[in-house]
Amino acid sequence: MFLSRRSFMQSGTSFLMAAGLPKTSIANVSLGSSTLSTVSDGSLILPPGFIFEPMPQDELNPILQEFGVGGKQLTPECNLALYRDGTNTVLFDVGSGPDFMPTAGKIVESLDALGLAPEDITHVLFTHAHPDHIWGLLDEFDEPLFYDASYMMGRAEWDYWWNPETVxxxxxxxxxxxxxxxRRMEAIENMVELFDDGQEVLSGIAAVSTPGHTPGHMAFEIRQGNAAAIVVGDAIGNNHVAFRKPNWPSGSDQDQDTAIATRKMLFDRLTSAQMTLVGFHLPNGGMGYAVRDGGAYRFVSEAG
Known part of the structure; x- marks a missing residue:
């Protein structure tokens, strides 16, 4: 094409950045000779009941007060993990795109801040297919935005959303x-690679089944030598109730009992191995650690 997508995106990004879009949240950690970062897709605006409705309200309120969570809306960050090993540039999920919420869909601007364009992404790995994770797949022409990338999704997740009975x-x-x-999965039907729990999907990246938030939700363990991290997607959905009360049901989870079991498994795995954690909706770029705090857990941000 005469005007490359890189040139088009860069010129558009310059205009948008000048218009005063929110500053991107970026965190970084080294894993051997590789780098794991987070890039912001903006944030969501949610009614508190979307998460808190099934919880015991009398016990919930003190936790929310402790974390300064209140008001008529929640505004969780949307943090996409980005892994670079010198050969592959891997993006975990693709964000919301322009059609979900006006406060989200900022991934192109965030990548531009790192000197990256959509064509630089070699692989897209999906944790699950909720709107804020997959609706950013298509560009304004309804073509895959990351058009040079290979797309990979867990088989159970693909089968669930592909099933005509799901709707x-x-x-x-x-x-x-x-x-x-x-609609978005149809656009990559002939180019997606499906994988299963425990499979090494790319060198040093293994799939970890974490169902509950969606039926086929996947996390990814990234390991280089003795260094390791887990990209958990929405399996651990916030830094307050999910850590303080992992056994409480969340209204955001499609199968609440299974999601509880998944959270407990992840916290045990994260704390026993002292692994870096990347959570899509965790604060300050979403990267940090889970530490035991009595009978509960606490999120310690990599950003301090």
């Missing part, structure tokens, strides 16, 4: 999730 069984509040996921 009828997911519940009225999430029908748009199912329709939107299927």
């Amino acid at each position: 009828n069984s997911i519940g009225e509040a999430r029908v748009a999730f199912a329709v939107g996921a299927k």
